[in-house]
Amino acid sequence: MMSRASAKPAKFLRKVCQVEAVRGDDAQWWDRLPVYTLTFADPGGERMPCRIACGDVVKVVVPNYKPKSYSMSRQGDGEFDITYKYYPGGKCSGYLESLSIGDEIQCFAKGGKRRNDGGTHIGMVAFGVGITEVLPVATAQLTHSDVKRVKLIWATKTWGDCFWLDELERLKADERFEVVHVLSREDRDGCRRGRVTPELLKEELDEAWGVGTTVDRANVRLISIGTKAMMRDFNDMAYADLDYKYAANRLLED
Ligand SMILES: Cc1cc2nc3c(=O)[nH]c(=O)nc-3n(C[C@H](O)[C@H](O)[C@H](O)COP(=O)(O)OP(=O)(O)OC[C@H]3O[C@@H](n4cnc5c(N)ncnc54)[C@H](O)[C@@H]3O)c2cc1C
Incomplete structure (x- = not known):
């Protein structure tokens, strides 16, 4: 490089x-x-x-x-x-x-990160403009035939902060792809209001996918992109509160 x-x-x-x-x-x-x-x-x-x-x-x-x-x-x-x-x-x-x-x-x-292969269920959290990195990575995940679900959770202040909505709609044509908007400062139909919390992640990923029952935890891969503080918070939620394993479950490895 x-x-x-x-x-x-x-x-x-x-x-x-x-x-x-x-x-x-x-x-x-x-x-x-x-x-x-x-x-x-x-x-x-x-x-x-x-x-x-x-x-x-x-x-x-x-x-x-x-x-x-x-x-x-x-x-x-x-x-x-x-x-x-x-x-x-x-x-x-x-x-x-x-x-x-x-x-x-x-x-x-x-760069230099590598994909941690073997995930069938990919959970991605973009904080604000972090979508610039997350969306190309999400698009690439959908090219893998072993990937069954890609869920993108996009946390912004308001709906007005969101962009690339056409691109998101285009990706939604692939039924494996799903987007959840989480707005911290606005109520809007079809969007969640609040912040990314361990409870929200549990509901949107573990419970929605049946992790631990129909889906093996080893097949989940996770990524978050945002400021360092936001990514640290996400890691605490995913790898402590939800008990995922950093080495096994992160999507991209150094
Ligand atoms: C791996 C990686 C990838 C990245 N990718 C991207 C990317 O794709 N796109 C992207 O945009 N950034 C990205 N960033 C962040 C980017 O590198 C810079 O940190 C970012 O652009 C801010 O840098 P700056 O020098 O412009 O701002 P700084 O010089 O750090 O200053 C920011 C200034 O904005 C002020 N400010 C903040 N909010 C407001 C407000 N509401 N009103 C008025 N002033 C305000 C602050 O007070 C501060 O003075 C990435 C960072 C990393 C580490």
């Missing part, structure tokens, strides 16, 4: 807004941060060595700062996408926000 020393220039081709910003009453605060997808040409015409099925990232070298990670959200023919949430004042998302079409960024690929 490439390193910072081998960062290469990738030309910025286009930008799509996924989530519109909502400004708060306080001029400094935004009630909803915007999300954009940026498309870049493959550096030097060479396909970036990113395996989006395994959550590899694009390291964006921020000028006069350091490289920051962005999941590759799509790999196309001669191009790739990253999808970022813009944080006002954010060092890297601010840099991405400042780019104009035709500009070049310096970037390199990083």
